[in-house]
Amino acid sequence: MVDNLAGGRLAEMGLLKAEALDRAQEVLAEIEAKDVETLRVLFADQHGLLRGKTLTAEASASLFKSGLNVPSTLLLKDTSHRTAFPVWEAQEASVDGFEPMTGAGDVLLVPRPESFRILPWSPHSAWILCDAAYADGRPIAFSSTEVLRRAEERLALRGQQAIFGLEVEFQIFERLDGARGHAQSAMPGAPVETRNLSQGYQYLTETRYAECEEILDRLRRNAQGLGLQVRSVEIEMGPSQVEFTFAPLPAMQQADAMVMFRTMVKEVCAREGFHASFMAKPRLENAMANGWHLHQSLVDMSSGRNLFEPLPDGTLSPEASGWIAGLLHHAAASSLMIAPTVNSYKRYLPFQLAPNRIQWGRDNRGAMLRALIKSGDPASRIENRAPDSSANPYFALAAQIFAGVAGMEAELQAPEPTVSPYQDNAARLPRSLGQALAAFDASDLYRDSLGEHFVTYLSTLKRFEWERYLDTVSEWEQAEYFNLF
Numbered sequence: 298m299v300d301n302l303a304g305g306r307l308a309e310m311g312l313l314k315a316e317a318l319d320r321a322q323e324v325l326a327e328i329e330a331k332d333v334e335t336l337r338v339l340f341a342d343q344h345g346l347l348r349g350k351t352l353t354a355e356a357s358a359s360l361f362k363s364g365l366n367v368p369s370t371l372l373l374k375d376t377s378h379r380t381a382f383p384v385w386e387a388q389e390a391s392v393d394g395f396e397p398m399t400g401a402g403d404v405l406l407v408p409r410p411e412s413f414r415i416l417p418w419s420p421h422s423a424w425i426l427c428d429a430a431y432a433d434g435r436p437i438a439f440s441s442t443e444v445l446r447r448a449e450e451r452l453a454l455r456g457q458q459a460i461f462g463l464e465v466e467f468q469i470f471e472r473l474d475g476a477r478g479h480a481q482s483a484m485p486g487a488p489v490e491t492r493n494l495s496q497g498y499q500y501l502t503e504t505r506y507a508e509c510e511e512i513l514d515r516l517r518r519n520a521q522g523l524g525l526q527v528r529s530v531e532i533e534m535g536p537s538q539v540e541f542t543f544a545p546l547p548a549m550q551q552a553d554a555m556v557m558f559r560t561m562v563k564e565v566c567a568r569e570g571f572h573a574s575f576m577a578k579p580r581l582e583n584a585m586a587n588g589w590h591l592h593q594s595l596v597d598m599s600s601g602r603n604l605f606e607p608l609p610d611g612t613l614s615p616e617a618s619g620w621i622a623g624l625l626h627h628a629a630a631s632s633l634m635i636a637p638t639v640n641s642y643k644r645y646l647p648f649q650l651a652p653n654r655i656q657w658g659r660d661n662r663g664a665m666l667r668a669l670i671k672s673g674d675p676a677s678r679i680e681n682r683a684p685d686s687s688a689n690p691y692f693a694l695a696a697q698i699f700a701g702v703a704g705m706e707a708e709l710q711a712p713e714p715t716v717s718p719y720q721d722n723a724a725r726l727p728r729s730l731g732q733a734l735a736a737f738d739a740s741d742l743y744r745d746s747l748g749e750h751f752v753t754y755l756s757t758l759k760r761f762e763w764e765r766y767l768d769t770v771s772e773w774e775q776a777e778y779f780n781l782f
Contacts, residue, residue: 305362310434312407313361320410321361324425327413328354334421338365340406340429341441341556343758344376344637345689349406349427361410365427366403372429372440373398373758376638377485381761404437405430412553417522418515418565426553439754441691442549444747448695449548451702451746456599459698462528462545462592462678463555467562467686468537468579469494469512472572491572491581494537498583505532512569513539519561525554534650535585545592545678548698552690559686575686577636578643586644588651589686591635592669593697594678595620606677607670613711621657621666621679621711623704624697628655628665628683630740632726632733633759634696635684639730639766644685647719652682654723656715663718665726683726699746730763 302321307313313321328336336357339349348371352360373382384399412426429440436443452459470491481487494512499505506513513530520527526544533540543554559575566573578586595604595616604616613621624631636642645653650662657679658664667680684693715721727733734756737743744752 302358302361307362307364307407312364312430312434313410317410318361320413321408324410324413325358325361327415328357328423331415332421333415333423335423336360337422337424338406338408338427339424340367340427341552341689341691342371342374343439343441343689343692343755344687345441345556345559345691347424347426347556347560351422360408360425364408364430365406366432367406367429368401369398369404370401372404372437375758375762375765377762377765379484379761381758403432405432405434407434409442414523414557416561417519418561418568424557426556438748439751441552441689444751445549445552445691445695447747448698452595452698453598455702456597457604458596458598459548459694459701460545460594460596461548461551461694461697463543463551464540464588464590464592465542465555465558465575465686466533466538466540466587466589467559467573467575468535468584468587469509469539469566470537470572470574472567472570489572494571497536498534499532499536499538500534501532509539512566512571515565515569516541516562519565520558523557523561525558533585536583538585538587545594548694549691552694555690577638577641577685577687586646586649586651587686588644588682589684589688589693591681591684591693591697592678593620593681593701594676595701603675603677605670605679606675607672609672611672613668613670616705617668617670617677617679618711619705619707619709620701621668621704622709623700623702623707624666624679624681625655625657625711626704626709627696627700627740627742629724629727629733629736630742631696631700631737632683633730633737633755634692635681635688636727636733637689637692637730637759638687639763641685641687642727642729642733645683645726645728650682652718652726654715654718654721654725656718656721656723657711658715658718661715661718664715665718668714699742703742703746730759730766734760734763 302318336352339347342348370380373380375381406427407430408425408427415423428442429437474490476487476489495505495508528542528544531540562573644651652665657666659668665683670677
């Protein structure tokens with residue numbers, strides 16, 4: 298079988314190396330031995346959503362030989378699933394500067410054999426994650442995995458590796474109405490009708506955990522069945538709000554874990570008659586906002602030493618100081634990659650355990666960056682509390698790396714930490730997706746790191762979403778003006 302795969306198109310193009318071919322053989326053997334019937338061939342799109350096609354077990358070998366074609370417009374869609382680029386116009390609709398995507402032609406999915414997972418909640422089926430490439434095998438510069446891979450390579454050149462731990466907040470509701478009427482099947486579809494899984498505010502209360510234990514156990518067991526390193530399962534602040542935390546891992550492994558977890562949660566909850574939402578700030582009475590806190594540290598690859606561990610007197614190491622300063626300096630420009638939706642910016646309110654200003658503090662949950670750094674503590678790390686759970690994990694982790702490295706390379710130093718994060722005169726985080734777009738466009742960080750065409754691509758995509766929002770008459774406007782004028 299290895300010889301057969303080695304003669305395939307992907308191997309000949311250099312897209313599957315010897316180690317990947319060996320693992321592919323193991324995957325095919327596992328599919329046969331465990332009676333897997335279908336293989337869901339997926340890639341993380343620009344929103345961190347998994348898209349793809351499903352192959353029968355009999356067709357699985359062809360994936361490792363030739364890859365799988367999917368329409369290029371999957372990379373060009375906004376959050377309503379509308380195509381945001383003019384692919385039907387006569388002129389070249391180039392979104393990366395060298396490759397036209399006119400006519401909705403194909404791109405190639407290249408399997409990543411190490412990502413293969415049999416689904417615990419659907420054991421006749423399995424997932425495999427892929428890289429998206431052009432038909433001739435060239436990487437797509439703005440694809441999710443390619444963006445994060447470039448960030449990891451930037452650090453590797455310095456002999457360093459970023460390690461991330463995750464706190465993921467989301468809500469689980471009972472689903473009352475699935476909004477399946479014909480008139481509700483628009484772009485986007487009408488929101489489903491829900492009610493709370495448990496009553497009232499509930500932060501870390503044991504009785505609320507007991508009420509929710511059955512579905513939380515299902516989610517935990519399925520996450521662990523996927524090989525995800527769950528650390529804790531917690532009842533969060535708001536009604537029906539919960540949090541899962543995950544052990545620290547390198548960036549690509551953690552981004553894969555996040556997209557698998559988020560997708561698993563939605564699929565398992567839907568099977569059980571629930572609706573899970575990772576929306577930053579649901580428009581539901583008394584609902585709390587959902588953060589996605591990124592714990593991060595920097596490791597010297599030769600020694601394994603945590604470079605964020607402070608000096609003996611407790612002062613920041615040069616690496617930690619530069620990393621913090623870089624995250625702060627580029628916070629506004631990075632917002633588009635960590636808080637990517639119109640709704641994301643409704644979360645940045647004072648006294649809500651979410652940041653609204655660009656600053657850092659020592660173990661301060663109101664600050665954008667919470668430094669958990671102690672002398673002699675090898676787990677010393679920095680927690681960024683600005684991202685939310687709707688972010689594309691690959692883009693969000695790449696943003697941390699590029700901003701942190703920029704701070705170190707410029708030898709920036711962290712300012713004094715805040716003790717009053719909602720009262721200081723520090724600069725505000727963007728108040729809207731429009732402000733985040735302006736900051737992203739005005740910054741050279743991502744032009745220098747990922748190229749002009751990545752900036753053009755992401756700006757075009759998110760501006761399409763922002764302008765649709767601006768064109769919509771809101772309930773606030775109707776209430777404010779309809780009777781008055």
